[in-house]
Amino acid sequence: MPHATMLTASDVPRIMLAIERDDAGEWIARLDCGHSRHLRHRPPLSAMPWLLDEAERTARIGQAIECGRCAQCEPPEGLERYRSQHFDEQSLPAALCGEHRLRAGVWGRLELQRGRLGFVADAIAYRRSLVAPAVQWIPPGVTHRVVLDGAMAMQLDFARLPAPG
Ligand SMILES: [Zn+2]
Structure with a gap:
């Protein structure tokens, strides 16, 4: 069984900080980008046999897994703004x-308040032409x-x- 996950151009590898069950009892990984993602062992579409073993789950913490929400430049909840600049x-x-x-x-x-501006993140195959008013979120490390x-x-x-905490 191959265990390596194939990354496409639009995947963003993130570190798993914790692996736990959500309110519905589904396994989720909390990622260092602030997102959570579901983990499912449903072969053959999603084969994660390690998910069923506590020691193997623990061993995965600190490893990378791809985050699709980062690839879409979607911000996680709970971000705290600490600095603003105007240009x-x-x-x-x-x-x-x-x-x-x-x-x-x-x-x-x-936040584009006036005019137009392009935003390009080739690493995740993401390009957008912003026309004010528009907001573009930028993920860490991308x-x-x-x-x-103009x-x-x-x-x-x-x-x-x-x-945390
Ligand atoms: Zn993410």
């Missing part, structure tokens, strides 16, 4: 137009860039997950 087409730092990424645990929220398209005004917020 227009003149003040936008050149570094944001080059490939860059946010550090682990930090989400970006780009390489991306913005593309100027006059614009934007607010860039940085948000992080609340400390």
Whole structure:
């Protein structure tokens, strides 16, 4: 049985911080991006025989699994904003137009208030042409860039997950 998960261009590997049952009794993994995802042992579509053994579950904590919600740039719940910046087409730092990424645990929220702006994250095959008013969430660790398209005004917020506990 192959145990390696094939990653496609749009998957984002995330670290499993915990594996537990949700309110419905289904197994879920809590990921370091802030998302949770269901884990199911339903062969042949989803073969995770290790899910049925407590020691094997524990051994998986700290390993990576793909997160589809990150690949869709969907923010998790409970993010706390800690910093905001404002830019227009003149003040936008050149570094944001080059490939860059946010550090682990930090989400970006780009709110385009005026004009147009491109958002490109080739690593997850994600491209969007923003037309104000528009909001684009930026997942941690995912390489991306913005593309100027004339006059614009934007607010860039940085948000992080609340400390556990
Ligand atoms: Zn995620």
